[in-house]
Amino acid sequence: MQIDPSIKSRPKYVAPELVASAGLQLFVSESDAGHLLEPLYRQCSESGAQWLVAEPGNAPGTLADSLSGYLQRVLSDAPVTTRLYVAGSEGFLWDIRNQALSAGLVDEQIQLAPPVTKARRLFCTHCYTLMEGVTSSPHTCSGCGRLLLVRDHFARLHGAYVGVQINAEDPEEQLEQEVLQ
Amino acid sequence: MSIDSIPVRVMAIEQVAPLIREFKLEAIEGKLPAFSPGSHVQVIMPGEAREIRNAYSLCSDPAMPRRYSIAVRLQEDSRGGSSFMHGEVNVGDELAITPPANLFAPVMAARKHLLIAGGVGITPFMSYIPELKRQGAEFELHYLYRGSQTGAYLDQLQQQLGSALHRYDSGQGNKCDLSTVLSDQGPGTHVYICGPESLIEGVCSTAKALGWPESLIHYEAFAAPEPGEPFKAQLTRSGKTLDVAADESLLEALEREGIAVPNLCRGGVCGQCATPVIEGAVEHRDEFLSADEKANGGCIMPCVSRAAGKHLTLDI
Structure with missing residues (x-):
């Protein structure tokens, strides 16, 4: 899965540097x-x-x-x-x-510091459940059971990526899993 | 942006310190616009050689916008503005001002506000304090002045603030130890400085050395443009060429020719008057452009900056 550069909300992490003057x-x-x-x-x-x-x-x-x-x-x-x-x-x-x-x-x-794993926290936009350790997309919501597309949009307030139902028109449809980057 | 001027009448004049005079202004027609703490207006004065525009902080309570107050310190080396206000303006006179603009608003989300005023730099804080008190915000005021010249509103502040007021009269040898003031502060404290450049520079460098995050440091200096060498400005759009005298700013010269340039602060801070430069080296004196933009030379802040050589060509 490519990271879409047009998504501005996804944080960019760099290795921390010491600010020597700190109290x-x-x-x-x-x-x-x-x-x-x-x-x-x-x-x-x-x-x-x-x-x-x-x-x-x-x-x-x-x-x-x-x-x-x-x-x-x-x-x-x-x-x-x-x-x-x-x-x-x-x-x-x-x-x-x-x-x-x-x-x-x-x-x-x-x-x-750059996160130690690629696993994401996921926020379900339908039932507001937060899920930890999500490594692939789509992901079944543990709250409402919907199949969620894990987006690259990041909500700082929740520290989570946004998940939206990917098969709303045909909930029977199963989609191929992609490993998240 | 068009800059409308508002005609006002001088309702009262009070000497609030040996060198500082306060003017209470009222609208001649209708109401004055509401303003936020930290706002300023420009007073447009008919000078001898040219119109003079100076920015002054509003020093009255923003909850009572029916009247504005400004306080003007008589400058020894006045370019005409402060000597006009002190010498020529009487109760009942009409003046023109611009609508209020704010480049120095308090950050209301701050945990605590640390106000540091030098001399006539007390003025913006006179509009902060009533609002901070209404909000129940935690704040302290450190007021540096010279009692023989400045130190306006001391009795009033003492009464309102009590132990939150810290006074330092340099005439009596009372020094403010900035390092102590800035060291003993908790997270979320914002510091605001208004006063002479030396005070702003002193607070900023002390705070940075102590490790203060820069986003917690706010300051406002309305310095008059420093004189320089005379130069010629060629304007490509209007086809005009102007002579900018040693003691006038490029912005003043443009206005003299009837060329309107938007501006709010006239002190190199707000960035409104940015003007593209086609040719000629610039002596940058503003605080708005980044070091890279200054090095690139494509833009000038005509309120304070000048030609480094004999001429400039501007895309205006």
Whole structure:
């Protein structure tokens, strides 16, 4: 499946770079994505940096309460000069980013590392169900059972790609599966 | 964009600081347009050699748009505008102003607003403060002035703001430690600076060195265009050639010839007066064009920028 360059909403990710002047260097990662941030963390002084790691085995799509609550406390005491670096799956990146924005940070302060997998979070535009780990299209919605075309349109609010029914005219029609890029 | 002017009458004049005079303006006919905090108007003044247009922040409450207030500091090296306002304007006189425009609006989503004013730079914040108070927004004002010259509205601000007002009278040796002010701030704090270029530069460089995100830093400087060498401007569309004098801006010279160029700030900030350059090197003095656009030389902001040599050819 080709990525359509005309789709502006799909995020482009670049490897994070350390902003040396930050008053607090804050790293947040899923347990299998730490290697993406480690070189940056090693450049920081111990006093000026903190690293929060999401525990493995959390239910997909829900930020573990412990991480979310801890991040909330760290951000509420953080200086305006904080820089946040995030690594993990794509949905996780945007969950952390959205939590940081609600704590007052702006996108300029937040760097999201390229997602560690191509698996997508999918948002069903019919029943609003969010599905995790979607790797091919079309995908059957776990909420309403419709067969969804996984589009490249990305909703930052949900950290998810948009899914729309692909066989509305003939729900019996089955379509060939494509692996998502 | 057409720039209509609004005739207004001077209702009251008050000396609000040794060098600052406040003018209350009222519409001669109908109502004045509503405005948002941080707005400014241009006052169009009949100067001796040419018409003078200066931008002044509205310093009254946006919830009460029936009257506008502007405050004008008498500049030692006035190009005519501030000395006209101080010397020639009396209660009852008519003036012409442009409708309000806003290039310095507060970001209402901010967690906290950190206002830093230098001298007559207090003016835009006089329209911010009533609105911030109505919204219940968290803010503090750091006000740097020289009591023998500026420091307008101090009593009023002290009464309204209490401990949210921090005063620094340089005449009494009170210095503002920008590093301390900028260090002790939480996420979502936006800083706004209005005052002399040195203050803006000081706050911006201190904030950047501390690691502030640039999108949280806002400033407004309405500096008069600096004089330069005289030059000739050739206009391809109208076929005219103008002489731009040393002490006038290219924009003023164009207006003198009856060539209307849209503009809002007359200070190299808003980008409205951008004019294509066909030939000739430009001495860029604006803050609007990017470094690349300046190097490319295809465009000039005639409100502040000039020819680097003896002549320019403009596509106008």
